[in-house]
Amino acid sequence: MTGVLIVGGSIAGVRTAEGLRRLSYEGGITILEAGPDLPYDRPALSKQLLAAGESAESVMLRSQADLDKAGIELRRGCRAVGLDVEARTVRLADGALIDYSDLVIATGSAPRKLPAAHGVHYLRTLRDALDLRDAIEGPVRVVVVGAGFIGSEVAAAATARSASVTVVEPYAFPLGRVLGDLVGKRLARLHESKGVQLILGRSVREVGADGAGGRRVVLDDGTTLDCDVVVVGIGATPRTGWLAGSGLDVADGVGCDEFCHASAPHVFAAGDVARWPNALFAEVMRIEHWTNAVEQAGVVAWNIVHPDKPRAYAPVPYVWSDQYGSRLQIVGRPRADDEVRIVLDDPADGSLVALYVRDRRLAGAFALNAPSQTLQLRRALAARAPLDEIMATIGVEY
Numbered sequence: 001m002t003g004v005l006i007v008g009g010s011i012a013g014v015r016t017a018e019g020l021r022r023l024s025y026e027g028g029i030t031i032l033e034a035g036p037d038l039p040y041d042r043p044a045l046s047k048q049l050l051a052a053g054e055s056a057e058s059v060m061l062r063s064q065a066d067l068d069k070a071g072i073e074l075r076r077g078c079r080a081v082g083l084d085v086e087a088r089t090v091r092l093a094d095g096a097l098i099d100y101s102d103l104v105i106a107t108g109s110a111p112r113k114l115p116a117a118h119g120v121h122y123l124r125t126l127r128d129a130l131d132l133r134d135a136i137e138g139p140v141r142v143v144v145v146g147a148g149f150i151g152s153e154v155a156a157a158a159t160a161r162s163a164s165v166t167v168v169e170p171y172a173f174p175l176g177r178v179l180g181d182l183v184g185k186r187l188a189r190l191h192e193s194k195g196v197q198l199i200l201g202r203s204v205r206e207v208g209a210d211g212a213g214g215r216r217v218v219l220d221d222g223t224t225l226d227c228d229v230v231v232v233g234i235g236a237t238p239r240t241g242w243l244a245g246s247g248l249d250v251a252d253g254v255g256c257d258e259f260c261h262a263s264a265p266h267v268f269a270a271g272d273v274a275r276w277p278n279a280l281f282a283e284v285m286r287i288e289h290w291t292n293a294v295e296q297a298g299v300v301a302w303n304i305v306h307p308d309k310p311r312a313y314a315p316v317p318y319v320w321s322d323q324y325g326s327r328l329q330i331v332g333r334p335r336a337d338d339e340v341r342i343v344l345d346d347p348a349d350g351s352l353v354a355l356y357v358r359d360r361r362l363a364g365a366f367a368l369n370a371p372s373q374t375l376q377l378r379r380a381l382a383a384r385a386p387l388d389e390i391m392a393t394i395g396v397e398y
């Protein structure tokens with residue numbers, strides 16, 4: 001086979017393949033996917049599947065017929081274990097070698113493991129989500145470790161399914177490390193208003209059996225929490241283990257240039273696994289969000305088809321999260337140490353918009369139930385508009 005080889009059959013991999021076809025690429029496209037399933041949508045695992053109780057079919061991204069129609073070969077249960085950038089081959093677990101004219105690394109990320117934790121759930125795959133859904137059915141006691149996006153969405157889903165939920169978070173507030181205390185406090189109220197118990201400023205020392213068929217969570221101050229289910233959501237790490245020895249730069253993801261081109265000819269990376277310099281923010285980034293995987297895949301496809309006129313990838317980062325019927329959105333690069341200005345706070349509909357200002361420029365924004373303002377702010381960030389102009393656009397005086 002000589003054509004484009006994509007390792008990783010999730011959103012970044014599938015969108016790269018489809019992008020190539022849209023750009024009239026006529027060569028072979030093969031996707032290697034370690035997992036057993038057709039491509040599915042990970043954001044839907046914690047939302048449609050876990051919170052809303054929808055079927056596994058509802059989270060599928062593409063059917064086999066869709067892939068066949070697009071001329072995309074998906075090889076499931078097929079794990080890449082090595083890469084030779086000189087020979088331009090990828091090695092599979094059974095020793096077989098597959099050659100490529102261009103390679104796209106789209107192996108995503110894996111949940112960070114909590115040390116000394118036994119019998120806990122993580123949420124990354126369809127199987128994880130189905131197992132967790134079974135486990136949180138009914139009035140069970142759930143401890144969630146980590147109040148980031150995944151932990152918070154799991155807390156919301158478990159609450160909706162009648163579980164009693166405790167969240168343990170080492171920072172002072174949920175998402176406080178990124179968004180700071182002002183917004184973090186508001187998110188804490190959102191959890192607490194739904195009956196979730198937050199234990200903030202504490203971390204988990206270990207998780208084991210409670211001696212009665214359940215789990216016992218021991219915190220760093222010695223407090224113990226007995227429960228039925230423990231879910232850990234403490235971040236993710238890029239899946240680059242299979243690239244060891246390839247010579248690629250894989251310190252915190254696959255290092256790329258502004259064209260998403262890795263440190264060897266004809267090798268690209270997209271999605272959670274890719275790290276690249278974003279000229280719009282003058283910052284090297286690796287982003288673990290769905291929209292980034294989609295947008296970066298589009299640029300990689302373009303740059304494979306048009307090596308003579310490559311496009312730099314310089315997006316405004318965006319992420320959404322659905323919790324307790326509210327939509328959270330973040331655009332740009334907010335930081336806890338930015339100046340935070342709340343420019344909208346309407347108790348009537350629960351909407352909130354916070355701007356994150358750095359050096360008198362907008363660096364990012366957080367919005368709760370304010371999708372149209374989020375869109376405007378994303379556009380304004382892309383244009384690097386001055387702050388007073390941005391405030392005027394969203395109808396707020398500077």
Ligand SMILES: Cc1cc2nc3c(=O)[nH]c(=O)nc-3n(C[C@H](O)[C@H](O)[C@H](O)COP(=O)(O)OP(=O)(O)OC[C@H]3O[C@@H](n4cnc5c(N)ncnc54)[C@H](O)[C@@H]3O)c2cc1C
Nearest residue numbers: 008010011012034042043080107108109271272288289290
């Ligand atoms: C529960 C959950 C909820 C989320 N919700 C949101 C949300 O609301 N908003 C948002 O913006 N983002 C959300 N995300 C993040 C988003 O899903 C990811 O950013 C996105 O899936 C990244 O896509 P990817 O294709 O880069 O990587 P992944 O989706 O991680 O896929 C990588 C694929 O590569 C395969 N693979 C790995 N190693 C190998 C190998 N050696 N050989 C072959 N195949 C391999 C894996 O099996 C996997 O299928 C959520 C994630 C999870 C888990």
